[in-house]
Amino acid sequence: MSEPSRTPSPTPAATLTAPVEDYLKAIYDIQQTSDAATTNALAERLELAPASVSGMVRRLASQGLLEHEPYRGARLTAAGRIAALRTLRRHRILESYLATVLGVPWDDVHAEAERLEHAASDTLIDRMAHALGDPLFDPHGAPIPTRDGVVDETRHVTLADWPVGTRGTVMSVSDKDPVMLRYLGELELRPGAMIHVLARAPYDGPIDVTIGDARRQIGPTAARAVRIARQA
Amino acid sequence: MSEPSRTPSPTPAATLTAPVEDYLKAIYDIQQTSDAATTNALAERLELAPASVSGMVRRLASQGLLEHEPYRGARLTAAGRIAALRTLRRHRILESYLATVLGVPWDDVHAEAERLEHAASDTLIDRMAHALGDPLFDPHGAPIPTRDGVVDETRHVTLADWPVGTRGTVMSVSDKDPVMLRYLGELELRPGAMIHVLARAPYDGPIDVTIGDARRQIGPTAARAVRIARQA
């Protein structure tokens, strides 16, 4: 585990619109993997035209929420990062609450939280978190930022890159695609599951893996949605 | 109690924007008292300029959600009524859930629900309703429409007009103003409270009333926020 990171709080920041929160969250997400978020990557994630992203990125940069080097991509500033983590916390607390308390199926919670996260007040989110015992992870295994922006940013290897012959534990699964999530659920590929990669066919071929006791073959796309860590 | 009213379901209606839902809800609300919702009444309730309301009302009329006689006011069509009741159900289920399950103070639930009602899916609302045992009234005593648009529309007399010398039961209190709600709470003027009007000073003067066992004087503005029915 790497250090949890702490971001100082500069401004309380005026209320952001829903689209702005979505951009910041997407940039944060992309920056977990790449150094900067490119226009195309953002456009794809947000399902918008690249032209729209260009315009918004310029505006957000002028508001000090991110830095933008034309043709190079966007990087969150400290203020942007705080705003992104605030939205991420809302999202993941909501996912946890909906799944745990209200029994919303785990492949549906993402879409629902995606809308509610822009409307719920901070104090409501804190109430939900409290009711859940202030969880550190959401139902898909993603870490939940605290109220003051502390979050575990460990970058886990995906199942697609996990070394052959090695055992590991599923840390998290991507929550973006309900169909994929349903498939992973059927395979018992949930956070906490033990896996053991037996073989991987070359050229993006299927991966031969035991999940708990069951032996399975899974394709590279699904494997990329599953993040693994060495057994605890 | 008057007949619950039933509205047939014409169209599933495309998804409405948050402002549109707000307009429909406000018009429904105003129509509970007046025959048609005037531009000024809407502007005041929605805290918008009358010019803005004029424009929106015209648009909503062209979409078939309401009928508009220029200079005369707006009336919901069947389709508009259904949409309004759907939003009202969301609002009141959310209020109930937040207050009952999450312990949000009863004077805060309105504002929170006001934002969440546009984001929560129907199935989530139904889950919440189910968790509460499908309540018929929200924490302020307002009736909750069912999934298929049945709602009690009895028009209750307010405390300001309740006959002197008569006992009654508080049916509901207006949830719009948190400060007022806090005041009413301090007076124990909640749904279910027994009241007995002893005297009313003329010209909008104070009302002399017993609430439960306590004797109080309350002003006409607060009294207008409290709706009363003959004792059950």
Add this chain to the structure above:
DNA sequence: TCTGTAATTTCGGATAGACGAAATTCCTTA
């Protein structure tokens, strides 16, 4: 170094929603 392709930005334009000022209509009252 030159060049073609992919990524990005710019430009003009669209839509939803809101506003103030000015024009219009309604209705009461003299």
Add this chain to the structure above:
DNA sequence: TAAGGAATTTCGTCTATCCGAAATTACAGA
């Protein structure tokens, strides 16, 4: 019935967000 005030609508504008088409830039490979 004429006038004046109040309510309403119209008009021109503004902001936020989105788009397609055209122009620009970056960069890999010859």
